[in-house]
Amino acid sequence: MDQIEYWNRVSEEKEFTTPFQETEFSRYVRKDARIADIGCGYGRTLDQLHRLGYTDLIGFDFSAGMIRRGKRLFPELDLRINDPSRIELPDNSVDAVILFAVLTCIPEDSDQEALLAEIRRILRPDGTLYVNDFLLNDDARNLQRYERFAEQYGCYGVFELPEGAVLRHFRQERILSLLHDFSVKEFEPLVFTTMNGNRSNGFYLIGTKKSTA
Numbered sequence: 048m049d050q051i052e053y054w055n056r057v058s059e060e061k062e063f064t065t066p067f068q069e070t071e072f073s074r075y076v077r078k079d080a081r082i083a084d085i086g087c088g089y090g091r092t093l094d095q096l097h098r099l100g101y102t103d104l105i106g107f108d109f110s111a112g113m114i115r116r117g118k119r120l121f122p123e124l125d126l127r128i129n130d131p132s133r134i135e136l137p138d139n140s141v142d143a144v145i146l147f148a149v150l151t152c153i154p155e156d157s158d159q160e161a162l163l164a165e166i167r168r169i170l171r172p173d174g175t176l177y178v179n180d181f182l183l184n185d186d187a188r189n190l191q192r193y194e195r196f197a198e199q200y201g202c203y204g205v206f207e208l209p210e211g212a213v214l215r216h217f218r219q220e221r222i223l224s225l226l227h228d229f230s231v232k233e234f235e236p237l238v239f240t241t242m243n244g245n246r247s248n249g250f251y252l253i254g255t256k257k258s259t260a
């Protein structure tokens with residue numbers, strides 16, 4: 048199934064759950080910073096930032112359904128539809144980027160790298176990138192699905208949900224290599240509850256764009 052079609056189909060029913068570390072984020076990002084939330088879904092994190100007093104917020108998602116729901120729930124937010132690897136913002140124009148549970152929706156290495164290149168382009172030097180996402184698990188249910196789909200997708204950790212999503216859980220090394228031109232300031236392994244109510248290993252990472260990148 049086409050993945051934009053999947054996220055459109057579930058856009059009214061899913062509740063996203065990965066946690067926002069407010070105290071840690073506020074150490075790096077000022078209240079008047081320009082912040083872009085990439086793959087913002089229905090805008091729950093931007094709404095949280097708005098309520099905390101952050102004033103210059105913009106969200107992008109490739110699912111028109113998610114953006115429609117977000118505009119209805121939070122009409123004060125600036126939410127826009129983007130092409131999968133294009134963000135309509137000028138170079139070096141934002142102070143911080145949020146990327147929450149988005150890499151998990153992008154199984155292919157080259158597609159992840161294209162999105163990260165776009166994030167680096169819009170983020171100013173020394174700007175902050177705040178990522179959370181899913182890491183590999185070692186319980187029987189996950190091991191079974193990683194093994195079942197490894198050959199089909201040519202990558203261990205990619206799997207399909209019966210409802211149509213193709214998702215990926217990552218080795219920590221893959222995440223660090225993907226973000227190699229960011230200086231990692233914080234990296235914390237966590238345990239998340241997923242959008243389907245299961246438990247999964249995950250992490251949050253706060254990095255800054257190296258000025259040479």
Ligand SMILES: C[S@@+](CC[C@H](N)C(=O)[O-])C[C@H]1O[C@@H](n2cnc3c(N)ncnc32)[C@H](O)[C@@H]1O
Pocket residue numbers: 054063064065085086087088089090091092107108109110113129130131132146147148149152153162242
């Ligand atoms: C699991 S949801 C998380 C949504 C939001 N970040 C949150 O934590 O509430 C993943 C979202 O990423 C979006 N997405 C996936 N790949 C994307 C891409 N290349 N560009 C923009 N949005 C994308 C999906 O449409 C979906 O809304």
